[in-house]
Amino acid sequence: MKGEVVVSTVNRPWLDPGQTPFIKVQGVTKSFGPFVAVDNVDLDIYHGELFALLGGSGCGKTTLLRMMAGFETPTSGRIVIDGIDMTDVPPYERPVNMMFQSYALFPHMSVEQNVAYGLKRDGLPKGEIDERVDAMLSMVELSPLSKRKPHQLSGGQRQRVALARSLVKKPKVLLLDEPLAALDKRLREQTQYELMDLQDRLGITFVVVTHDQEEAMTLSTRIAVMDAGSFMQIGTPTEIYEYPESRLVADFIGSTNMFEGVVHQQDQEHVSVKVAELDADIKIEHSTAAADGSKVWVAVRPEKIILSPSKPDNTEINVLRGVVEDIGYYGNSSTYRIRLENGVIVQVTHPNQRRPKDGRHVAEWEQEVYVGWEPSSGVVLTK
Amino acid sequence: MQGKRSTFLVAMLSFGMAFLYIPMVLLVIYSFNKSKIVPIWGGFSTRWYKVLFESEDVWAAVSLSLKIAVVNATFATLLGALAGLALVRFGRFRGRTLFSGMITAPLVMPEVITGLSLLLFFIGLKGLIGWPERGFTTITIAHITFSMAYVAVIIQSRLAGMAQDLEEAAQDLGAKPFRVLTDITLPLLAPGMLAGWLLSFTLSLDDLVIASFTTGPGSTTLPILIYSRIRLGLRPDINALATIIIVVVTIGVVIFGWLMLRQAKQRERDMHIAAKS
Known part of the structure; x- marks a missing residue:
């Protein structure tokens, strides 16, 4: 995805090798x-x-x-x-x-x-x-x-x-x-x-x-x-x-969900990472070179995770089930802390696009929910 | 609570004040005593002031003391400021701790020791190079040595509180190090140097011990004069002299306090302006 598009170097002099x-x-x-x-x-x-x-x-x-x-x-x-x-x-x-x-x-x-x-x-x-x-x-x-x-x-x-x-x-x-x-x-x-x-x-x-x-x-x-x-x-x-x-860097800039895992299998487009603590495989779009079996980390930003009360139909995305443990309301968005079945906490930021009906947001405390993200949303980190 | 203060506090305050001021009040009262014998009240009179003003010894001593105090304060401020600057701004140099310890040593050294060692030093120097003659010069040098320690401490604390980035900002804007000193450092140090000057002046005017050690024939400072006269018995004209000193000091303190108060009020007004805009 990166590097394929020809970008203008007028405002990006660092990309232009002719610039001193x-x-x-x-x-x-x-x-x-x-x-x-x-x-x-x-x-x-x-x-x-x-x-x-x-x-x-x-x-x-x-x-x-x-x-x-x-x-x-x-x-x-x-x-x-x-x-x-x-x-x-x-x-x-x-x-x-x-x-x-x-x-x-x-x-x-x-x-x-x-x-x-x-x-x-x-x-x-x-x-x-x-x-x-x-x-x-x-x-x-x-x-x-x-x-x-x-x-x-x-x-x-x-x-x-x-x-x-x-x-x-x-x-x-x-x-x-x-x-x-x-x-x-x-x-x-x-x-x-x-x-x-x-x-x-x-x-x-x-x-x-x-x-x-x-x-x-x-x-x-x-x-x-x-x-x-x-x-x-x-x-x-x-x-x-x-x-x-x-x-x-992922930790320092913004907040992030970080999972430790092992590269399980990979093809042309995707890497599959086996994450022990989630007891699941996470599918990520290829971005970093990592050998099979090597230890890696998967980072997913909270706003890139989709929160839904029912199981999403799309089979392409990574889906996990959990319970809402905490909600932080910021007005323009809310941050949900979801406790997965195996006890791991995942942070999800959800924009408050609509006014809540009867004071109810997309999910309430203790509600069972599904969290999911697309393969292109996560990043594989080797260090 | 209003108007009802603890009797204990009031008693303590009165006791403290009495302890401080009754001796001075007595001195002032007795300076107007007509009687020649100090402790016996013989009626009100200003005759001792007249005696005092006609006494040439006293005037000579006052003028010598003032001269020493001014010269001492000026040199001590200069040298002390330089030492303070070196201590704060040179960063770490070899022997820094030793230097800073040594510069403050005169503050805690017993005066008799300082006086004695200086006397020995002056005698030795005189034997070697024929200078200095004991008197004005030696007393002044002796006073500078301990006054500059006080100045160095004042300047040091003032500089430490003065952020170094002011000097860096001046350099950044194109000022060479000497320019930084004259444009930024010295103006900002001025209040500290003034305080140092005043302190040195008072220390010198006040000193009896070191002056006694380092003085020579014919050089009588005011404290030496007062002390030597008192040794022969209490004298009413000395009471008059002391009263004059008290009055001068009080006027000085009142003026200084008033200036400080005015400055504080001005600052408060400025803060108010800044907050409103």
Whole structure:
């Protein structure tokens, strides 16, 4: 299914072999004493991308970002930005700006002075500085507050000052360290779209560090999932979510049902996995190479499982019988925890497309139900 | 509950306050005593203030003490700030723990020991290179050595609370390390340095022990003068001097407190503005 269709590479420069990467991270390692924060990683980021480094705390994502900014020097390896080796260039000489998680606004300077600081260091004439600062402040809609000090601003306003300050120098790359972490949920969603819009308009390459998978999925062109200093997988949000390459990625992004099993038989199109705990064979569409008899894991997303009160007629799909143990109602959807006959719990997400009749949803507590999914819905993982 | 406080608490408070302030109040009252013999009240008079103002010794001591205090505070703030910066911002270097331990040692060292060792050092140095003459120079150097330890501690705690990403942000925006120091670090350290300066100033003005060890002929600081006069018996003009010192200190504290209060209120108003917008 994958790879057969010819896709345009206009918005997917990483698929075009003729493109040169804008940022090249080559075999970069960073260790602090005996602790290896970033372990021999290679990464190509293309011009105009909004690239996300995603991972839990301590996975090395921030260290990698700080190396791009120049605050840390790699123990080994090289970092090239726009064809120039930046490995040993100090931060104040890099064509890169960073937006800090804490925003790091200078408390003793006004909004205007904060934004102008970088331009002043470049020794630009006063007229040009004023002009660019004004333009930037009006872009982030902060012109009326230009004389205020940072502590006189709300969290969202501070975030916009930080953004304006890091963009005013027109950097080749903007690095963002958890840009939305300090905002409340509503503001975060709104700012997310503003960031994407801004990136689109300015055409600057963005590299975002985040621990929030939802943020990474909605914002970015591509995501690198990091763990223990290495990349687990690099790909578009869809690739990462629909075709995770390892249990770790499948688990980290969204929720998933994971079954351990053994490859039982396979033909041209399908793999059959014998899952001991389910006491059943699961049929999956071929995607990963695995030898007969080898140990694999089958991952199925909860929203890809169909829940029905009666046994489905379709014999092509995988069907299991169970009892509803718990229901989590989210409004737009509900999550059902189904206890199968052998005690295994399966999570199913069901959209609440219709209003419930007499307050009854598709299934109730303790109701006997069937769960099923198509062979194309599951993924076979070998690691 | 309102208006009904525990009698025990009220008693404790009154006792504590009395313990702190009755001696000072007595001192102030006796400074207006007409009688030459301190403990005997001979009526109200300001004659001892007149005596005091006409005494050249006292003025010389006040001026010496102030000079030492200013020079000490300035140098101690500079050196202490540098030491504090080094301790916080250099990261890990060989002997860091030893250095930080050594810099705070003067805080806990008995003053007599500090005074004695400095005296020995100055005598030795004088024998070797003919400098320094004991007096203003030696007292000032001695005061700087212990004052800078206090400043270093203040600066260290202030820097530790000041997020390093402000300095990194400045670098990121194109400021070279020295620019970062002058544009960001020093302005943000200014309140800490002012506090350090004031503390050093008071420590120096207050010091009797170390000054006694390191002073030379003819260099009498105010504490030394007061102490040496008291040794010959209580004197009413010293009471007057002490009263003046109390008044000056009180005015200073009140002004400082008022400024702090005003700043706190301003901050509160700013927060309010930020919350509303």
